[in-house]
Amino acid sequence: MEVSVKLFSVWSMLIMAMLLLSAKALNEKDDLVQSRNVETEKLQSLKNPLMATRSKGASSDHAVDNPEEIASMVQMNIKNSTERRNLGFFSCGTGNPIDDCWRCDPNWHLRRKRLADCGIGFGRNAIGGRDGKYYVVSDPSDDDAVNPKPGTLRHAVIQDRPLWIVFKRDMVITLKQELIMNSFKTIDGRGVNVHIAYGACITIQFITNVIIHGLNIHDCKQTGNAMVRSSPTHYGWRTLADGDGISIFGSSYIWVDHNSLSKCADGLIDAIIGSTAITISNNYFTHHNEVMLLGHSDSYTRDKQMQVTIAYNHFGEGLMQRMPRCRHGYFHVVNNDYTHWEMYAIGGSADPTINSQGNRYLAPLNPFAKEVTKRVVTTGKWRHWNWRSEGDLLLNGAFFTPSGTGAAASYARASSLGAKSSSLVGALTSDAGVLTCKRGSKC
Structure with a gap:
């Protein structure tokens, strides 16, 4: 009888340990998945600044189809501003x-x-x-x-x-x-x-x-x-x-x-x-x-x-x-x-x-x-x-x-x-x- 009780205790401890390991593994997997999701969202947001807005259900009626074109327009405006006389791309630096x-x-x-x-x-x-x-x-x-x-x-x-x-x-x-x-x-x-x-x-x-x-x-x-x-x-x-x-x-x-x-x-x-x-x-x-x-x-x-x-x-x-x-x-x-x-x-x-x-x-x-x-x-x-x-x-x-x-x-x-x-x-x-x-x- 005493031997049976001891065997039961050992098995109970083994089962509990397995359950704990399993739970920990699941948590780590969830954390990994969540981390990867966050990284993916960050990468997507870098590629497209409007991603976060769109993911929240905001209207995309005014979304920019060609952000590179907008960036080019901004650069042109900068060149045409008073900053054009600062030493820039074509400057010899003569003063x-x-x-x-x-x-x-x-x-x-x-x-x-x-x-x-x-x-x-x-x-x-x-x-x-x-x-x-x-x-x-x-x-x-x-x-x-x-x-x-x-x-x-x-x-x-x-x-x-x-x-x-x-x-x-x-x-x-x-x-x-x-x-x-x-x-x-x-x-x-x-x-x-x-x-x-x-x-x-x-x-x-x-x-x-x-x-x-x-x-x-x-x-x-x-x-x-x-x-x-x-x-x-x-x-x-x-x-x-x-x-x-x-x-x-x-x-x-x-x-x-x-x-x-x-x-x-x-x-x-x-x-x-x-x-x-x-x-x-x-x-x-x-x-x-x-x-x-x-x-x-x-x-x-x-x-x-x-x-x-x-x-x-x-x-x-x-x-x-x-x-x-x-x-x-x-x-x-x-x-x-x-x-x-x-x-x-x-x-x-x-x-x-x-x-x-x-x-x-x-x-x-x-x-x-x-x-x-x-x-x-x-x-x-x-x-x-x-x-x-x-x-x-x-x-x-x-x-x-x-x-x-x-x-x-x-x-x-x-x-x-x-x-x-x-x-x-x-x-x-x-x-x-x-x-x-x-x-x-x-x-």
Whole structure:
């Protein structure tokens, strides 16, 4: 009897142990299945972010069929935002934000209009002919200023629709009369050697959204007292023109970039009569007296709205004065290289606000021309004008005479981009002027 009880106890313990092992195995299997289900759900959710919503019975009427397309659209929007000027995929890392935006793309010639997204400063929103078709200039002649031939530069710039104007080959264009432009035009000389010289030059009058890039503009003459066409439907009598390289008159959203200018009858670039939202960048100025005038006259108060950015330019050999000469308005002179002047670099009258930041000023040997600034006044009113030098590199005895109370609001209106260290000016302006660009390679 005692043996039977012991055997029964042993069997009971064995059965209980087997039951416990079985239960544990089932639990582990359930845990494993549940774990795998969770992992599967996670993988599915990674492949399709809408899976969790769909599994809860939510409506799928607005589900995205092609998430890759949406991602591509987002990336495009990012590229088109202000972040486009950060150093990105095509960047050489030169530090020049305009050049870093487009120059390192070996297929720049297939994406020319990308340039319109690379503007800086007060004229950064100038889109030129970005939204239009390409127009190829194949004929350098300018035989008739009233009825220009198709294929000529004059025929291109007067059209009343956006155009991105390029050139079929190298050419010298000698204009008989002013080249009067229409709105929403880009003149793009990249990839060829284009000179506008020995005749009239460019007039931007009462229009908007113009980009001028990659032109050699020199030896401009006085012309006028003639009929000139300004649009497909209008031509009129033009009095004597001053002979400026580029004359900006009552216009806005203008960007003049990477041109080489010299030896014109009047100014190389003038902006007057209420012009504003202008950027003058990466240009190479040489051999000229009165380089740049910004403002019509001391009495023309409409120019108080004027805002001009002058950035990354090289003011080189043979220059005398007006780099620029300002009247009313707000002027940001930033990261330019001044290697030559005979009289002075920056001048003004009529209470302009001049914000000079991160420039390199190399004074001439003449001991009486060391001062960067010149105020064209005969009274002490200039002491109230807001002119400042911030982070400029002053060499060979150069000195900048500041003035004004340093009003924050005035300098805010004369600030258009972040200045870089003046020690970088040499690199920032090393390629100022017309670039040598070849198709299929970086420019």
